[in-house]
Amino acid sequence: MRQHGTYLFYQLKRALRHGPQMLLGAIVLAVFAGTIAFCAIKEMESSDTSVSVPVAVVIEDQSEVMNLLLSFLSDMQSTGHFIFRVMTEQNAYSALENGSAAAVMLVPKNVIEGIMDGTNLHVHVLLSEKNALAAILLQELSAAGAKILSAAQAGTYTMTTLYHIADKMDALSDAYMELDLRNLNYALSRGDLFHVIHANATGEESVLIYYLASAALLFLLLFGICYLSFYGKSNAACDAKERACGIGYPTVLLGRISGIFLYQLILLFILAAFMPYLARTFLLSFQQCLFMLALSAALLFSISAFFFFLYELVPSPGHAMLLLFFSSVLMMLVSGCFVPNAFLPVWCRHIAAVLPVRYWMQTLFAILNIPAHVILDHNAIIHNLLPITAYAAFFLSGGCLAHIFHAKRRG
Amino acid sequence: MISIEDVSFSYHKKKILRSVSLEIRQGDCIGFLGANGCGKSTLLSLIAGVRKPKGGSILYDGKPLNSKLASSGVLGYVPQDNPLIPDLSVKDNLKLWYRGTAGQFQQELSEGFLHLLGISDFLHMPAAKLSGGMKKRVSIGMALQNHPGILILDEPSAALDLPCKADIRSYLSVYLKNGGTVLITTHEETELVLCSRLYLLYDGQLHQTDTTLRGEQLLALIQQTTNQMEGKP
Numbered sequence: 001m002r003q004h005g006t007y008l009f010y011q012l013k014r015a016l017r018h019g020p021q022m023l024l025g026a027i028v029l030a031v032f033a034g035t036i037a038f039c040a041i042k043e044m045e046s047s048d049t050s051v052s053v054p055v056a057v058v059i060e061d062q063s064e065v066m067n068l069l070l071s072f073l074s075d076m077q078s079t080g081h082f083i084f085r086v087m088t089e090q091n092a093y094s095a096l097e098n099g100s101a102a103a104v105m106l107v108p109k110n111v112i113e114g115i116m117d118g119t120n121l122h123v124h125v126l127l128s129e130k131n132a133l134a135a136i137l138l139q140e141l142s143a144a145g146a147k148i149l150s151a152a153q154a155g156t157y158t159m160t161t162l163y164h165i166a167d168k169m170d171a172l173s174d175a176y177m178e179l180d181l182r183n184l185n186y187a188l189s190r191g192d193l194f195h196v197i198h199a200n201a202t203g204e205e206s207v208l209i210y211y212l213a214s215a216a217l218l219f220l221l222l223f224g225i226c227y228l229s230f231y232g233k234s235n236a237a238c239d240a241k242e243r244a245c246g247i248g249y250p251t252v253l254l255g256r257i258s259g260i261f262l263y264q265l266i267l268l269f270i271l272a273a274f275m276p277y278l279a280r281t282f283l284l285s286f287q288q289c290l291f292m293l294a295l296s297a298a299l300l301f302s303i304s305a306f307f308f309f310l311y312e313l314v315p316s317p318g319h320a321m322l323l324l325f326f327s328s329v330l331m332m333l334v335s336g337c338f339v340p341n342a343f344l345p346v347w348c349r350h351i352a353a354v355l356p357v358r359y360w361m362q363t364l365f366a367i368l369n370i371p372a373h374v375i376l377d378h379n380a381i382i383h384n385l386l387p388i389t390a391y392a393a394f395f396l397s398g399g400c401l402a403h404i405f406h407a408k409r410r411g
Numbered sequence: 412m413i414s415i416e417d418v419s420f421s422y423h424k425k426k427i428l429r430s431v432s433l434e435i436r437q438g439d440c441i442g443f444l445g446a447n448g449c450g451k452s453t454l455l456s457l458i459a460g461v462r463k464p465k466g467g468s469i470l471y472d473g474k475p476l477n478s479k480l481a482s483s484g485v486l487g488y489v490p491q492d493n494p495l496i497p498d499l500s501v502k503d504n505l506k507l508w509y510r511g512t513a514g515q516f517q518q519e520l521s522e523g524f525l526h527l528l529g530i531s532d533f534l535h536m537p538a539a540k541l542s543g544g545m546k547k548r549v550s551i552g553m554a555l556q557n558h559p560g561i562l563i564l565d566e567p568s569a570a571l572d573l574p575c576k577a578d579i580r581s582y583l584s585v586y587l588k589n590g591g592t593v594l595i596t597t598h599e600e601t602e603l604v605l606c607s608r609l610y611l612l613y614d615g616q617l618h619q620t621d622t623t624l625r626g627e628q629l630l631a632l633i634q635q636t637t638n639q640m641e642g643k644p
Contacts, residue, residue: 014498241488
């Protein structure tokens with residue numbers, strides 16, 4: 001037993017000896033990931049203010065009312081980023097093809113009459129695959145417009161029905177005028193009472209949180225490269241010595257896992273040391289701090305298990321380092337960590353659903369969002385904890401099996 | 412003491428050892444000779460418990476070697492390559508496998524075999540920075556520091572300078588006189604002199620040879636078996 005304890009002690013000592021290299025690696029990675037996040041946030045914020053989405057409008061009957069509607073749409077604040085250009089159908093399709101228009105809006109005949117009488121003729125909007133952000137904005141705008149129209153129509157129909165029941169159909173046209181005015185008055189004043197939702201490509205997360213999480217995950221994943229020196233070259237003679245001295249696979253594996261987890265534990269202690277400061281700055285409750293630490297511990301545990309798996313999977317640490325770098329970058333790309341999912345093909349989202357990076361990213365969102373929520377969403381926390389713990393178990397067992405396989409193969 | 416019965420071993424479908432049997436008694440010094448790749452190191456690793464035989468058994472006082480027996484320090488094994496952890500210091504490498512107390516370790520360093528090997532001079536150097544000979548000394552020191560009852564040495568003198576070879580030889584003589592058991596593969600005639608029995612390993616089997624064979628005769632015998640293995644006349 002003492003022999004096993006001594007072995008583990010020296011494995012930890014070995015890991016600690018690489019502290020300066022680890023620290024240096026961490027600083028370089030932090031600068032690298034931070035720069036990427038900073039540039040991405042700046043880029044997203046600047047593109048947010050200067051975005052202008054050209055929309056080609058094809059109108060079957062160009063009437064005065066239609067022109068009025070278009071100028072009304074162009075003047076609205078919510079549609080300020082859209083430039084509506086009326087053109088022929090052929091020109092519109094070519095504009096969509098060559099990318100000069102982000103969408104084509106096909107407006108049928110009598111569309112305004114359709115809105116007025118409730119038949120609601122369909123306005124087809126063709127979106128370009130080349131401009132996913134414009135597509136998201138147009139979809140959001142269409143959904144908002146449909147809600148406003150449906151509310152206005154419901155009001156109009158209710159009033160028509162009531163006037164019909166009261167047998168006052170002759171006074172209906174004056175009532176419509178009155179309804180429009182009141183509708184407008186109420187809508188304008190009540191608008192302030194509702195939340196303004198900013199639609200962006202990063203989904204529910206703000207651009208800042210999104211790229212902070214992305215940079216943190218990139219840092220945590222690439223930190224695995226620093227373990228290269230700890231794993232070192234595999235030495236068959238050392239393996240032989242271990243076995244000759246009765247050190248079996250469980251102790252060897254425990255030593256390797258402890259060495260890898262040691263630095264994640266140090267990271268966790270640093271976070272715990274900063275917790276009082278974070279609690280004061282963001283007015284966090286004790287429970288929030290506890291959840292933040294628990295989520296961080298689970299995340300670091302899961303990522304460490306991933307490192308262990310990769311370093312054991314391939315025969316040499318050099319190969320493991322390359323595999324770690326490429327798999328991390330590739331998984332982050334497919335999971336929409338560098339570029340939001342909205343810009344990626346649908347198949348990427350299907351693949352991302354089974355990748356651990358997706359759950360690590362969600363856990364980071366949960367951690368970063370804790371200060372913004374007074375009431376903790378326990379369900380969301382459990383939903384994050386379960387998959388990342390399951391992935392950790394998978395990676396740990398996979399790594400152990402890979403180690404035994406390679407050890408047996410080496411003879 | 413050690414009973415090897417019908418042991419066979421194959422590696423990647425290649426038969427290395429075929430039905431090897433040997434009785435080793437306390438105080439024996441057994442030398443194994445043979446051409447490169449004939450299975451000498453494999454046989455020693457099987458006896459040391461590093462590998463498990465595919466067939467047959469190896470018994471220590473009637474019991475199979477288990478992890479408890481292996482960790483008790485009854486065996487001292489020096490593999491052909493150096494089993495040093497490069498990022499630990501020499502002292503840490505030694506202490507990792509030392510089974511006594513800190514005081515006993517210090518004593519071993521100041522007047523024991525570790526002192527004899529001259530390890531005390533580079534005790535705090537990282538193992539990665541040692542020369543080949545220094546590494547070999549530490550590897551031997553790691554095996555001998557616990558004063559095991561059985562020493563298994565796989566070419567212990569390779570890469571060592573002459574004074575160190577002489578130190579090891581003199582230690583082995585003392586060790587044998589004190590009732591120790593030595594299993595050794597070596598090409599050093601000065602070490603072969605110590606052997607009470609000599610075995611030539613070829614075609615996966617042990618063949619006892621004359622312990623008085625030296626120099627050209629020994630070389631001719633090994634050459635003959637190598638040719639037989641390669642199918643040359």
